[in-house]
Amino acid sequence: MNPDPSLMVSSPEEREEARLLSALRAGEDSAYEELVRLHTGRLLAVARRFVRNPEDAQDVVQEAFISAFRSLDRFEGTAQLSTWLHRIVVNAALMRLRSRRRAPEESIEELLPKFLENGHAAELSREWGVSGEEAVQQAQTRHMVRQCIERLPESYRLVLILRDIEEMDTEEAAKLMGITANAVKIRLHRARQALRGLLDPHFREGGA
């Protein structure tokens, strides 16, 4: 005899999720509405990490839900619904950016550190004041940091977001971007260097 799967899970959240999932699979309208109302806000914020334009972010979330609805049968129930939806949104955002890729992107070279012929740094690096990590607690500084991230060429910005913010591993990010693991590593290191350079004038001691 097969026990009801909803009885095999323990915590209240897990039971709640199992209930919602079986209602979704049964096609109950109210369950769909519950799912969409519960997750759309956070998923929009996830989409906005990748696509700048708010309308595009809405389209991404809508596309993501459409593909989620279609693949509900294949949802294993081993991950949480929220994690699963998050992943689908990241995918949808990357697909949209890929389909939109227009002009060849700007080079990252000019954002990287410069060196003299003998290999010494052309400009000595200075410490950042106490500001750095503490300053990010201020909304204004978070905004400034986001704007610096936006200035990175797209393929570097995406790798930085997948690796450092979404905290995906190299292999996973490589698969999503359709590039090699080695290319992910190179781009991540360059993206961090470029971002460090963009943040430097804001954070260095005695800086703005």
Next chain:
Amino acid sequence: MTCREFIEFLMQYLLGEVDREKFDAHLAVCSSCVNYLKTYQQTVKVSKAALADLDESLPKPPEELIRAILASRMKPR
């Protein structure tokens, strides 16, 4: 080791993927690279902090969007 080499392999150094000795020797004599290393690590933390909080970044999702999503379930393409 030069600053150029130090910075080029900094990520591998932090991941413990290279022989640390030469890097440590460079750090012992180059305060600029000590600062670079610190601010590189701060960059990672700061970018995470700036984008991590999903709840602050958005107001309530628009009702039209929620309706559009629910409607799209009705008409499978």
